[in-house]
Amino acid sequence: MIKVEHLSKQFGELTVLREVNAEIKKGEVISIIGPSGTGKSTFLRCLNLLEMPSGGRIFIDGTDILDKSADVPKLRQKMGMVFQSFNLFAHLTALENLTIGPVKLLGRSKEQAGKKAMELLKMVGLAEKAGSFPDELSGGQKQRVAIARCLAMEPEIILFDEPTSALDPTMVSEVLAVIRRLAKEGMTMAVVTHEMDFARDVSNRVFYMDEGIIYEEGPPQQIFENPQKEKTRVFINRVRSLTYHIRNQNYDLYAINGEIEHFCEKHVLPKTTRNKALLLVEELLAIFSAGQVTRQFEIDLTLSYSEKRDSLELVAESAGDYFNPFEENTLPDQLGTTIIKNLSENMEYQRVSDRNRFSMTVKKQ
Numbered sequence: 001m002i003k004v005e006h007l008s009k010q011f012g013e014l015t016v017l018r019e020v021n022a023e024i025k026k027g028e029v030i031s032i033i034g035p036s037g038t039g040k041s042t043f044l045r046c047l048n049l050l051e052m053p054s055g056g057r058i059f060i061d062g063t064d065i066l067d068k069s070a071d072v073p074k075l076r077q078k079m080g081m082v083f084q085s086f087n088l089f090a091h092l093t094a095l096e097n098l099t100i101g102p103v104k105l106l107g108r109s110k111e112q113a114g115k116k117a118m119e120l121l122k123m124v125g126l127a128e129k130a131g132s133f134p135d136e137l138s139g140g141q142k143q144r145v146a147i148a149r150c151l152a153m154e155p156e157i158i159l160f161d162e163p164t165s166a167l168d169p170t171m172v173s174e175v176l177a178v179i180r181r182l183a184k185e186g187m188t189m190a191v192v193t194h195e196m197d198f199a200r201d202v203s204n205r206v207f208y209m210d211e212g213i214i215y216e217e218g219p220p221q222q223i224f225e226n227p228q229k230e231k232t233r234v235f236i237n238r239v240r241s242l243t244y245h246i247r248n249q250n251y252d253l254y255a256i257n258g259e260i261e262h263f264c265e266k267h268v269l270p271k272t273t274r275n276k277a278l279l280l281v282e283e284l285l286a287i288f289s290a291g292q293v294t295r296q297f298e299i300d301l302t303l304s305y306s307e308k309r310d311s312l313e314l315v316a317e318s319a320g321d322y323f324n325p326f327e328e329n330t331l332p333d334q335l336g337t338t339i340i341k342n343l344s345e346n347m348e349y350q351r352v353s354d355r356n357r358f359s360m361t362v363k364k365q
């Protein structure tokens, strides 16, 4: 349905897309992932000519849309786009946002368009908000209206440009649920996303973008479990883990907790696991704090989620002299270490060059 050959895009001196070759077939769901600034959004915007490519060819159902004779408005109608920032018309109600396009561009009657719009609002769970203006809706509701508005134009493919990036974490799942439903119904979609769980569950294929090209593509199992190329591997490992460097005793526990909570939410971990991880980190830091008053205070915490084992692992590394609080009689008070032992399993201590290294798995039950 879409074929891209040798696509390039420069902004002045900056080459964002160097040589992108890709194919999206009918019914496929493609997730586009990769580090920030690698041209994922630019690629999507080039597909429907919101950005004019600098070179290459884009075929939609066999027609080159960069050819001068191409009927661009008609080809564009085949592609709906959902933006990070919703882009709803602020002065129109949710219902009117859905009907304006079909009436003005598809020649539908107001009644026809209104009936279809109500069906779509119902589909995204917002029939009761038909008369509300965008300002009266939450971020998640606005994005669901934006998806319904896109569907009202009867597109053959929907391009999603980071549809959940502007949302509160609590609203991400309601929007992803709608996209999941569309995927089940066979809608062709390309989604630029930072939601790795979503990309893994929903896509048929994943494009990992880096260096101005689609650096690696493959089924989600390959990209997430067994990436073939080094940069893909590094990226996947990085998004799977959270590292926190603590360099003095006045560390900000609230900020650390906030990041741990966000990390656990991103990986959809149960609340009990999250709470255990929070308490484990707090107790570990307290013990290190107590044990290292006279030494340089330096700790690196790494929290990693392993999908294969479905387990959350914590590694704490501290610089300095040998210090193992889990040996008997090291600390005057064993309360902290007892709590840690109760919250974790597979605890291991290693002395690695001049560092103390503790690794453990957060207990599930």
Ligand SMILES: Nc1ncnc2c1ncn2[C@@H]1O[C@H](COP(=O)(O)OP(=O)(O)OP(=O)(O)O)[C@@H](O)[C@H]1O
Pocket: 011, 016, 034, 035, 036, 037, 038, 039, 040, 041, 042, 043
């Ligand atoms: N209209 C523009 N004019 C100039 N530079 C631009 C323009 N749009 C994008 N860029 C630059 O192109 C590069 C790629 O941007 P793009 O938004 O496509 O990346 P991305 O991979 O989607 O990043 P992110 O994941 O952070 O959204 C960035 O360096 C960006 O600053």
